[in-house]
Amino acid sequence: MDRLDEIREEIDGVDRQILDALARRQRLAADVATAKNELGEPLRDALREERLLAALISHGREKGLDSHFVTRVFHEIIDGSIRSQQLHLVPEYSAAPVKTVAFQGIEGAYSELAGRKFFAASLDRTVFVGRPTFEEAVESVEEGEADFAMLPVENTTAGSINDVYDLLSCARLSIVGEEVLRVEHCLLAVDDVPLTSLRRVLSHPQALAQCMKFLAKLPACEPQPHADTAMAVRLVKEQQDPTWAAIASEDAGRRYGLKVLRRNIEDQQHNYTRFVVVARAPLAIDRRIPCKTSIVMATSHEEGSLLRALNILHEYTINLTKLESRPIPGMPFQYLFYVDFEGNTADANVQEALGRVRSVTTSLKVLGSYPSQHRARTQPHVVTLVTEPAAAPEPAAELEARETARVPYRLGSRGPGRDDTVINVGGVRIGGPQFIVIAGPCAVESREQIFQCARAVKENGGAMLRGGCFKPRTSPYSFQGLGFEALALLAAAGQEYDLPIVTEVLSPQDVEQVARVADVLQVGARNMQNFSLLTEVGRMNRPVLLKRGMMSTMDEFLNAAEYILDRGNQQVILCERGIRTFDTATRSTLDLGSIPILKRVTHLPVVVDPSHAAGARDLVVPLALASHAVGPHGLMIEIHPDPERALSDGPQALRFPDFAELMARIYRR
Numbered sequence: 032m033d034r035l036d037e038i039r040e041e042i043d044g045v046d047r048q049i050l051d052a053l054a055r056r057q058r059l060a061a062d063v064a065t066a067k068n069e070l071g072e073p074l075r076d077a078l079r080e081e082r083l084l085a086a087l088i089s090h091g092r093e094k095g096l097d098s099h100f101v102t103r104v105f106h107e108i109i110d111g112s113i114r115s116q117q118l119h120l121v122p123e124y125s126a127a128p129v130k131t132v133a134f135q136g137i138e139g140a141y142s143e144l145a146g147r148k149f150f151a152a153s154l155d156r157t158v159f160v161g162r163p164t165f166e167e168a169v170e171s172v173e174e175g176e177a178d179f180a181m182l183p184v185e186n187t188t189a190g191s192i193n194d195v196y197d198l199l200s201c202a203r204l205s206i207v208g209e210e211v212l213r214v215e216h217c218l219l220a221v222d223d224v225p226l227t228s229l230r231r232v233l234s235h236p237q238a239l240a241q242c243m244k245f246l247a248k249l250p251a252c253e254p255q256p257h258a259d260t261a262m263a264v265r266l267v268k269e270q271q272d273p274t275w276a277a278i279a280s281e282d283a284g285r286r287y288g289l290k291v292l293r294r295n296i297e298d299q300q301h302n303y304t305r306f307v308v309v310a311r312a313p314l315a316i317d318r319r320i321p322c323k324t325s326i327v328m329a330t331s332h333e334e335g336s337l338l339r340a341l342n343i344l345h346e347y348t349i350n351l352t353k354l355e356s357r358p359i360p361g362m363p364f365q366y367l368f369y370v371d372f373e374g375n376t377a378d379a380n381v382q383e384a385l386g387r388v389r390s391v392t393t394s395l396k397v398l399g400s401y402p403s404q405h406r407a408r409t410q411p412h413v414v415t416l417v418t419e420p421a422a423a424p425e426p427a428a429e430l431e432a433r434e435t436a437r438v439p440y441r442l443g444s445r446g447p448g449r450d451d452t453v454i455n456v457g458g459v460r461i462g463g464p465q466f467i468v469i470a471g472p473c474a475v476e477s478r479e480q481i482f483q484c485a486r487a488v489k490e491n492g493g494a495m496l497r498g499g500c501f502k503p504r505t506s507p508y509s510f511q512g513l514g515f516e517a518l519a520l521l522a523a524a525g526q527e528y529d530l531p532i533v534t535e536v537l538s539p540q541d542v543e544q545v546a547r548v549a550d551v552l553q554v555g556a557r558n559m560q561n562f563s564l565l566t567e568v569g570r571m572n573r574p575v576l577l578k579r580g581m582m583s584t585m586d587e588f589l590n591a592a593e594y595i596l597d598r599g600n601q602q603v604i605l606c607e608r609g610i611r612t613f614d615t616a617t618r619s620t621l622d623l624g625s626i627p628i629l630k631r632v633t634h635l636p637v638v639v640d641p642s643h644a645a646g647a648r649d650l651v652v653p654l655a656l657a658s659h660a661v662g663p664h665g666l667m668i669e670i671h672p673d674p675e676r677a678l679s680d681g682p683q684a685l686r687f688p689d690f691a692e693l694m695a696r697i698y699r700r
Contacts, residue, residue: 056108057115064116067319074116074319080109080409088411098411099489099528106408117402118152120317123310124208129156133168133177136259137161139283141214143261145306146181149210163258165194169202172311179207179310185353186214186304188297189240196357199309199398200327200367206399208308209323216242216297219264219289220276226292231255233263234278242278245296252276264289299547300522313399315377321406322375323352325398328368328388329359337368339391347384349374376400410458413492413698442596443589443603443633452634454574454602456550457531459494461574461604462636467665468697469533469638470690471497474510474679475517478524483672485524487687491694495551496521496530497667501537502679503557510678515544522548533576533667539567546573556580556608556643559591569598576667578606578640585625589633604636605629606667609644618646618683621654626661642669642683651685652693659697668693 067074084105091101118124132150134142143159150157160177162168171177182198185191199206216238220229229252232239236256239246246254257263260279267277268287276292277284284291307325316322330336344351353371358364374381376397389395453462461467470488475481475498485496500517502510513520518534525532531550536542537558546552551574558564559580568575575595579588592603607626609619621644629637641654655666671677671684685693 053108057111060112060115061119063112064119067116068120074113074120077409081412084409084411088416097486097490098416099486102411103529109409110406113406115152117320120320121314121402123314124150124153129158130179131158131160131177133160133162133171133180135162135165135168135182137261137265139261139264139280139286140259141212141280141304142181142183142306144280144282145183145210145212145304146179148212149181149208149306149308165198169198169204169309172309173203175311179308180204181210181306181308183237183304183306186237186241186302188299188302189237191355192237193357196355196369199307199325199369200357200396202309204309204311205313206307206325206401207310207314208401209404210306210308211404212304212306214241214297214302214304215280215295216278216302217281217284217291218245218276218293218296219267219279219284220273220292221267221271221289222273223290223292224273227251228274229276230274231272232276232278233257233266235260235263238278241297241299241302244298245293261287300526308401309399313397314401316375316400316402318375318377320375321373321403322400323371323403324374324376324381324400325369325371326385326388326395327398328370328392328395329366330368330392332365336391340368340388343384343387343391344370344372347380349381349384373403374400413694416490416492416694441593442601443592443635445632445634449634452601452603452636454604454636456495456574459531461638462664466659466697467494467638468694469493469495469497469665469667470670471533472499472671472679473642473669473677473681473684474499474502474512475521476513476678478520480672481517481520481524482527483687484670485528485530487670487672487690489528489530491691492698493530493694494665495533496525496528497533497553497669498524499679500534500545501541503535503537503555512679518545518548525550536564536568539563542567542571546571549573551576551604554578559583559588562594565591565594566598569595569600571600573600574602574604575600576604576606576638578608579610579622579625581609581611581619583610585628585632589629592633592635604638605633606638606640607663608640617644617650619644621645621658623657623661626658626663630662636664638665638667639663640667642667642680642685646683648674648683648685648689651683652689652696655693656696666697 087105088098088101132146134140134146136142146159147154162171165182168180172180182195183192184195226249229249231253233255234257238260239254239256261283263277264279264283264287267275268289281291330340350373351370352373355369356366359367451462453460459467470493471484481498488496498521500512500521501514502512521532521534533551533553534549535553535555536545552568553576554564554568556578559578577592592605595603607622609621612620614620621641626637639658641658642651645651645654658666669680669684670690671681674681674684674686677684
């Protein structure tokens with residue numbers, strides 16, 4: 032046995048030890064569930080989880096592990112523990128010696144994959160039975176042929192599955208669970224053929240709708256709807272025609288012996304389908320389990336009837352997660368409303384709220400309460416990595432009176448009683464009390480560079496990753512960026528380290544394509560008054576980080592934001608990055624006085640970019656600390672693993688140790 036084989040054998044042994052430890056932890060989690068049940072304790076202790084995560088990060092760093100890796104492992108372990116405790120409190124999922132689960136389609140369908148995920152703890156006692164249609168899957172449960180059915184209800188790309196919603200309104204079944212499945216579509220064929228040779232692509236209509244942009248690149252290929260993705264795969268296999276292909280899961284392709292021509296061909300990176308699990312009888316869900324409740328209701332055909340019903344839920348602080356309307360058969364232009372909300376019908380406030388909703392609706396049916404698959408994940412506080420931020424100082428009262436007296440901005444103006452806008456970007460809240468730092472390189476140069484930057488951002492408590500893909504440069508001979516190649520690398524780094532990404536868009540024609548990938552669209556200083564670009568980003572449902580122009584007044588800055596707001600996009604973040612003055616000691620003069628004024632005049636979040644104002648590395652840290660002192664909602668800092676070799680703005684980029692020191696100084700004040 033050579034040295035490599037010895038190392039691999041040792042790794043195999045470590046892997047077995049990890050599995051043994053996880054199995055032991057799972058048994059202990061079951062014991063904890065029993066003890067909590069006897070004592071009536073809640074399932075989760077958020078404070079304990081935060082302390083445990085902080086201790087694990089500290090211990091992991093001593094062992095040479097980065098905090099993001101430790102956090103990801105912790106999330107999976109805790110989520111598995113919570114899920115097993117929930118199963119302990121909902122024995123109906125696994126109580127029967129053998130249970131039958133019906134789904135639409137055949138073996139390999141996404142519905143079957145979702146069922147296998149939901150019933151993973153008892154797969155050895157679960158039989159999955161395919162049915163040709165959703166209606167037949169429902170009927171098999173109603174008639175006692177199956178115990179449960181898996182029904183897809185919505186997809187993040189293609190929207191709601193209307194056939195299923197129509198069935199739920201009249202089915203004699205209750206929703207008893209939900210599952211969210213990541214849908215990764217593959218193009219499958221009988222042989223490894225070039226895409227240009229394909230003439231027909233088969234799949235379920237929903238799958239075809241989720242891959243429209245990819246299919247548009249195959250103009251000689253005809254999309255053909257089929258009853259089910261796995262059925263499409265089976266038909267392609269039976270036909271043995273190399274010009275035919277199917278869109279389905281890689282698992283389905285493997286089961287039926289097809290070749291994968293392309294992976295991940297769905298239009299949206301984050302393509303998920305939500306399924307509901309239905310049974311003949313509702314479940315009584317322990318009130319300690321975070322639940323959703325689904326209802327279907329009809330209101331009278333008169334002004335304000337729906338609003339009255341929804342206002343009641345608002346009065347009881349019940350959070351809606353979905354509102355869907357479907358036409359009532361035989362009643363033109365009248366609708367049923369499907370509502371999902373957070374809460375359990377066993378809760379007194381939910382019972383009281385539903386009682387009042389019944390009084391203002393013409394019909395109301397509770398489809399069921401069931402454990403939510405959205406389980407909050409404990410995140411390491413920045414205090415775990417450095418420490419908590421200091422509270423921002425309050426501007427003087429007379430400043431408020433002076434500025435609010437002369438604001439002409441219809442949508443951006445704070446106005447009487449207008450609360451601060453808080454923008455949620457992938458779980459990062461910008462505009463609230465939490466101070467956030469966005470960091471990354473001026474330009475994405477390579478996979479290695481952007482991944483190193485992403486790790487540095489995550490390890491030091493940064494909230495978002497920035498990186499330039501399209502670079503507007505003063506000189507035509509300067510590096511202009513890698514374009515969409517860079518965008519793919521930036522997205523991959525953000526996904527790997529769980530960081531939302533920010534990148535600049537230059538052209539109105541590119542906005543839609545960039546918005547499909549980026550979490551935040553940046554409009555740079557040179558484009559602050561590019562009104563065509565402002566109009567286009569205003570049409571997108573993506574937050575926009577708007578930088579102040581180099582020679583722009585605050586009035587011009589806020590009116591540029593109005594262009595975006597006026598087109599319907601209310602998610603605008605203002606960024607002060609310095610203005611051009613007569614002084615040449617710095618690239619720009621950082622106008623820190625604008626921060627308290629902007630915070631009084633507008634409800635929009637305000638961040639500061641000291642890197643572009645400074646233009647020199649040694650000035651970035653003092654300007655960043657000064658910026659933090661005047662109370663913005665965040666900073667945007669440029670970093671680079673090797674600034675001397677940077678292709679863009681290297682002199683102003685912080686080295687990783689300098690960035691770590693800056694973060695520590697910001698959060699240890």
